Amino acid sequence: MKRIVRIFIFMLIFIYAFVFSTVSAATPKMQVVKKIASTNLKDGYGKITKEITSSNETTGEINIKVTIDNTKKSSEQEKRYENTEIFLIVPEEIVCENGNLNEYTSYIETLTKKILERNSKVKIGVIGLQGRLSDSKIVDGKRIKGEKDEGDKVGTENDSEVVISPTDNVESLISAIKNMNGEKKRYYYNLEAALKIAANSYSDNVNKILISLYDNVPKIAVGVKSEVTVSQYQTTEEVVIAKHEKIVKQTKSAMLALKDKNISFILLRPADTSFDQKWYKVDTGELVLEFDGSPYVKDLYGTLENPTYGKMYSLSNDTLETVITENIYEDIIEEVGTEITDVVVKDYFLDIIKDNATITLSSNNKDAVINEDKSITANLGNIEGNSKKTLEYTIKLNDINDPNLLDKEILTNEKIEVTYKENQQEKKVLLEDSPSVKISAEEVKPSASPKNDNGDDKGSDTKKEVDNTVSPEKLPYAGKNEVIIMIVFTAGIGIIFWTKLIKIRDVK
Numbered sequence: 408m409k410r411i412v413r414i415f416i417f418m419l420i421f422i423y424a425f426v427f428s429t430v431s432a433a434t435p436k437m438q439v440v441k442k443i444a445s446t447n448l449k450d451g452y453g454k455i456t457k458e459i460t461s462s463n464e465t466t467g468e469i470n471i472k473v474t475i476d477n478t479k480k481s482s483e484q485e486k487r488y489e490n491t492e493i494f495l496i497v498p499e500e501i502v503c504e505n506g507n508l509n510e511y512t513s514y515i516e517t518l519t520k521k522i523l524e525r526n527s528k529v530k531i532g533v534i535g536l537q538g539r540l541s542d543s544k545i546v547d548g549k550r551i552k553g554e555k556d557e558g559d560k561v562g563t564e565n566d567s568e569v570v571i572s573p574t575d576n577v578e579s580l581i582s583a584i585k586n587m588n589g590e591k592k593r594y595y596y597n598l599e600a601a602l603k604i605a606a607n608s609y610s611d612n613v614n615k616i617l618i619s620l621y622d623n624v625p626k627i628a629v630g631v632k633s634e635v636t637v638s639q640y641q642t643t644e645e646v647v648i649a650k651h652e653k654i655v656k657q658t659k660s661a662m663l664a665l666k667d668k669n670i671s672f673i674l675l676r677p678a679d680t681s682f683d684q685k686w687y688k689v690d691t692g693e694l695v696l697e698f699d700g701s702p703y704v705k706d707l708y709g710t711l712e713n714p715t716y717g718k719m720y721s722l723s724n725d726t727l728e729t730v731i732t733e734n735i736y737e738d739i740i741e742e743v744g745t746e747i748t749d750v751v752v753k754d755y756f757l758d759i760i761k762d763n764a765t766i767t768l769s770s771n772n773k774d775a776v777i778n779e780d781k782s783i784t785a786n787l788g789n790i791e792g793n794s795k796k797t798l799e800y801t802i803k804l805n806d807i808n809d810p811n812l813l814d815k816e817i818l819t820n821e822k823i824e825v826t827y828k829e830n831q832q833e834k835k836v837l838l839e840d841s842p843s844v845k846i847s848a849e850e851v852k853p854s855a856s857p858k859n860d861n862g863d864d865k866g867s868d869t870k871k872e873v874d875n876t877v878s879p880e881k882l883p884y885a886g887k888n889e890v891i892i893m894i895v896f897t898a899g900i901g902i903i904f905w906t907k908l909i910k911i912r913d914v915k
Contacts, residue, residue, distance in 0.1 A: 435848050436464040437807055440816055444840035448747075448825070453477040453795070455825055459842045460799075467764075467804030469844060471819060473754065475787060476795040477747050489793060491529045491614035491743045492573040493522070494605045498596065498621050499535045499570075499588040511620065512581055514731060519577050521736050525830070526743045526792065530573035531580060534605045535587055538566045538597035538627050549692030558595060558634040558689075562627035566597035567604045595626035595633040599654075602661040606668055615670040616742055618735065622676045624703045628657040634689060643686060643696045651703045659707055662716055671742050672717030673735055674708055740830075743792060750787040750827040752798050757821045760802060763812060769799035790827075807846060818843045 445456040453476040461470045495515060501508045515531075522529050539560050542553030552558070571583035598621060609615045626633045631654055635646040665672050682700035687693060709715035720734045756766070761781045768775050768783070775785035775798055785798040802819060804812070823838040 434465070435808060435813060435846050437462065437467050437469075437804070437844050437846050438464060440843045440845050442842055444838060444842055446836065446838045446840070448475075448477070448827075448836055449829065449834045455823060455836060455838045457820065457823060457838060457842055459819065459844070462844065465807070467807035467846075469802040469804075469819060471800050471802060471842075473752060473785075473798040473823060474795055475750060475752065475790060475797070475825060477745075477790040478793050478795070489528060490610075490612075491526070491616065492609050493529065493531045493616040493618065493739065494534050494573070494608065495531065496534045496536055496598075496601050496605060496617065496619040496621060497570070497584065497587075499537055500593055502585070502588045503591045503593060508585070512584055514620075515584065516577060516581055518731055518736060518739075519580060521731070522739055522743070523575055523577070525740055525745060527575065529743055530575050532573035532608070533570040533580070533584060533587075534601050534608070535568045535570040536594075536596055536598065536601045536621055537568060537592075538562060538594040538600070538625070539633065541593040541595050541626075541633075546692075548694060550687035550694075551692055552689065559632060561630050561632045562595075562597040562600060564600050564603055564629055566594075566600035566627070566629075569604065569608055572608070573610070596621065596623075597627050597629070598625040599628045599658045599661045602658070602665065606661075606665055606670060609670070614742060615668065616673070616739060617665060617670050618673045618675065620675055622674055622704070622708060623682055624651060624700050624707055625654055625658055628654045631657070635686075644698065647684075647686060647696060647698055651700060655703050655707045659715060662707075666716060673738060674714065674717065674719040675730065675735065676708075676711075676719060676721040745829055746789055746791045747827045747829050748789045750790055750796070750825065752783075752785040752787060753824040753826075754783040754785075754798070754800075755821040755824070756781055757818055759812075759815070759817055760819070763805055763809065765803045765805065767801045767803065769801070772798055772800070775800075804846075812846050814845070814847055816843050816845050 439459055439462055443456060443458045445454050447454045456474045456476065458472050458474070459469055460472050462468065497511060497515075498506075500506050501511045515533075519531050522531070539557035539562060540555050541558070542556035543550050543558075544553070545551070570587045571580060574580055598619075601619075601621075602617075605617050631650065635643070635650055637643050637646050662672065682704050684698040684700050685694055686696040686698060688695055707715065708719065711719050711721055718738055720730050760766075766777055766781060766783070768777065772785055774787070775783060777783055783798070783800060787796040787798070790796050806812075818841040820841050822841075824835065825838070826833065826835045828834070
């Protein structure tokens, strides 16, 4: 009997040693569940991103980076550069009598000053809209053609000029406009040529913006003249229609080609959008056709709601100043990238971090402090357009083996609050989503960040989604199954030996 008892005790010791060695070997590890969270700043300018850049699964150390990215995405431009050049297409007849020179120069001066106030890295130039010479006048209902008139000559790609290359000197810009077209010539306008010259006049590696101050159907295009020739098989209206269709097709093609060169396009329409024309016989000067060209204006440029390319604004219901300050100016600033100022980041933490971890700021963040409530405040100052600043720190769990932390998803913060000024307006954005970790003895599958239609992390723009990669039940930690097996096995052996013992006694 004593021998049986010894064997029983020996087996128990062996089983316990095996099981406890297995349990002790299964040390809990920290694993990343969600690596990144983000949300957009106001009005689509850039985003706030919080990211776990690295972590140590055995020590419970988590390195965090919060990024404030002041880069506005643009559907019309894939590349963003530090500097910006803006060309204005200006009809050169504005210096002629009744040419509205003062209105144009006032507009350009106001626009230029406002842009430079906001971003000193912008330069503005002017493309002079020209064409073939127009030298005729109406006398007693007849069109009298002058000696210099070039209505019988086709347009070329040289029917325009760079009046002044992009500059940040307002005085030079206005002076160049007032001094252009010194001979005060009138033209059959060739907008196709102006668009092509503008497209090839930008510097390399700059944001490119083109604003047209001309919105009618041009009188000529490359290879197309102003005068029309009517055969015995045609009517004047048929020939005029064919001419307009060709001019619209070529000019629209030049406009759409701007997109291929990453040039943003803005069209400013006058209050009067009609386009009535009168056609006269070249030899007699008599009126032969009154023609409504409005459908071709729409075909070329599109509508205010659906422009052919870029953006379009009208003076029909607004003053020039309103269009400058509320429409075109804001669009340009969006493309340029606005500086945001007085940027302050506050990162708040839940109790599980406050009570079980130590927070240490990176040496790179000299203007950041840890507050008494263990939140972080970082003064990032000003962030220029198309640039970013960061806050970096480390969260170190005090005891990764703490059973109270086991199998819990630990959010690395409660929320991030970012306050800043844009155009002197105070704004505040919250990032309420958070990267997270989990301590477990079994592998945790990282959750995928939800995406919006643009492929960006949704962050706090959407409701938090259920992470289907993490079971709602607690995952069994290493050793639990072994302990259960040990108890069952021990009980079974005990019953067997007890039965044997009883039988031995009965024999005795």
